[in-house]
Amino acid sequence: MSENQSSSTAVLENWVVTPVRLPLIRRRCHGCASDTFRTTGKFRANANHKLIDIWLLALCTGCGDTTKIVVMERVHVRSVRPELLDRVHDNDPSLAAELLHDAALLRRNHIDLDWSDAWRLDTGGSDHPDREVVDVSVRFAARIPVRPARLIAEGCGLSRAGVEKLINDGKLVSSVRLSGKLSGDFTFTLKR
Secondary structure, eight states, X not given: OOHHHHHHSOEEEEEEEEESSOOEEEOOOSSSSOOEEEOOSOEEEEEETTXXXXXXXXXXXXXOOEEEEEEEEEEEGGGSOHHHHHHHHTTOHHHHHHHHTOHHHHHHTTOEEEOTTSEEEEOOOOOOTTOSXXXXXXXXXXXXXXXXXXXXXXXXXXXXXHHHHHHHXXXXXXXXXXSSOBOSOEEEEEEO
């Protein structure tokens, strides 16, 4: 096989998007002008006879005031799984991460998440910059909404405008729409 043929062969790369911390919670603070809260994964449970309330606690990034994110409200204690109660009492940060991915919980509490600087892209040390065709499989370790163009720009060392130009020129193709945000696995092909 000649050197020219080997550089034009497509190479499969695997990229992984992983969280590095819990996302910020967007909610207006009643104590200051801030609109973001940070959670450390602490919970509060309050039982009143046979009923229990469970909240995820978050601190304002501006003034430090505490807000409660309703997890369960006025629920019969016996209907709550014992292992869930154990995780709440242990202030399990992985439970906080799971709950923050629950769309119903976010809607019920009227909050949004800010994933800025809460994730990182691991490209596995891509060492195929000379290849004419690169196939990339992007996997999400958690449901983190990210713009594919931003991921591709970061992973390939390009500007976002450069990525947009590649898309418009047909040199960057995918079976998913590369505009908007994605939080699920996808693949793309880059032709240089």
